[in-house]
Amino acid sequence: MSAGDEIMMPVAKPEAVSMAEIHALRQISDALTATNQSLQNLAHDVREVRTDVKEVREKVIRMEGEDLKAQLRETRKELRDLAKDVNDLQTVRDRQAGALSVGGWIAKYAPWLVAIFMAGLAGLGIKTGASG
Helix, strand or coil, X not given: CCHHHHHXXXXXXXXXXXXXXXXXXXXXXXXXXXHHHHHHHHHHHHHHHHHHHHHHXXXXXXXXXXXXXXXXXXXXXXXXXXXXXXXXXXXXXXXXXXXXXXXXXXXHHHHHHHHHHXXXXXXXXXXXXXXX
């Protein structure tokens, strides 16, 4: 038999089954390769998403930190303003207390001061009247 005759001859059943099995195994292999490639792409996408989520989380944390810093600066400014107001009120209170203490001292010693002043005037009047 020549090579051309063998091609024309019917294929025995075990050979056909082997060819079908080989063909099925190749299809399974191709499907597994495609699935593996899809899984690798998915794993890569998941890593990218995780990276993006991490970056977003860090940005949010930074933004919250900056917001808290701004609030802290504002609170410190308000505290300084309140401290200044308290100091101003204490200064006014101290001045009022000082004025009251001077007034109290005058009220306490005014009769004596008036008496001494009048005695001085009387003494001058006597000196002036006695010489005239």
